[in-house]
Amino acid sequence: MSANNPKIIILGCGASASIVSHVFPNAIIVGKVAPPLYNFGLHYLHRPLDAFNYVKVKIDTVIDYMKANEENIKAYKKSIYGDNWEAHVNKKSQFPVGEHYGWLIKGNRKPLEVARNGLVTKVNLKEKLFMIGEDKFYYDFLINTIPLNTFLKLCDIETKEDFKCAPICIHQRTSISNYTEETHLRVDYFSNYEFYRSTILYEGNKSYGTMEHIGDCLDGVATLRPGKTINSGAIQYELSSLYIKNVICIGRYAQWDSSILLHDVYDRTKILKDIIYGL
Ligand SMILES: Cc1cc2nc3c(=O)[nH]c(=O)nc-3n(C[C@H](O)[C@H](O)[C@H](O)COP(=O)(O)OP(=O)(O)OC[C@H]3O[C@@H](n4cnc5c(N)ncnc54)[C@H](O)[C@@H]3O)c2cc1C
DSSP, X not given: OOSSSOOEEEEOOSHHHHHHHHHSTXXXXXXXXXXXXXXXXXXXXXXXXXXXXXEEEEEEEEETTEEOOHHHHHHHHHHHHOTTHHHHSOSSOSSOOSSEEEEEOOSOOOOOOEEEESOOOEEETXXXXXXXXXXEEEOSEEEEOSOHHHHHHHTTOOOSOOOOEEEEEEEEEEEEEEEEEEEEXXXXXXXXXXXXXEEEEEEEEEEEEEEXXXXXXXXSSEEEEEEEEOOOXXXXXXXXXXXXXXXXXXXXXXXXXXXXXXXXXXXHXXXXXXXXXXX
């Protein structure tokens, strides 16, 4: 490895890989390019990231038909995860309280330049190499964005962790309304409804909605897997063991942490860049 020019490979081709590749523009991206599961339009950044240029919109966060506040956020988490909810969810809240803006990721993501499209079938941590079919890829640093449970299997690492998760089924709809509202995004969370979340973008006289429920999808547009993941403290051990072997896991599924949002991916990647290239 050249100290100034290590070979960095990004594994995976989703939103995290896209953000990581902005921070490491010379890194090679490989992995399975999944068809876009659903319109990325209703994803939003909780703060603008340099190198990205998105549309700023007002966000209304609503919990069980009431504006989000500390109390109903706690009650919502409790209803989803039970009395022991604090053990499963990260302390930091994903639910913005008060006046809040978001930055819409709306169809303007630059397509990733993927050097090799395919499923990784084997990872050899000792030799710092992985395989896609018959092709071998050597790295100095591997930035993994594929789900941690899949990655550990590819390394033949046995884990006691059971990686609890449930598929998320996505529904979408577009409607025309007779009145023009100010452009804004309304995010509703429901503790007692078939759908646990609905996200509606009001733009001009149209509204674009995405609704999600837990379970396999028969009538929706797509099923996300692993989907909803349950956090577990034990996973830190797996992440650290990979880290010391130059595999850095970044992203909601790679870190198996359901609180991770896209700006967290960006922050972690920037720190990693400082570590690799020196401050
Ligand atoms: C419904 C929903 C809404 C969300 N909304 C927001 C939001 O508004 N704002 C926000 O900041 N975050 C949001 N998130 C959280 C998170 O930012 C997203 O889940 C994000 O899309 C995760 O991207 P990722 O790249 O980490 O994982 P993925 O999109 O799952 O990407 C993983 C990649 O790895 C590839 N792969 C998997 N296995 C292999 C293998 N064996 N070999 C090769 N490649 C493989 C896949 O094909 C894929 O390309 C949301 C999450 C969900 C579930």
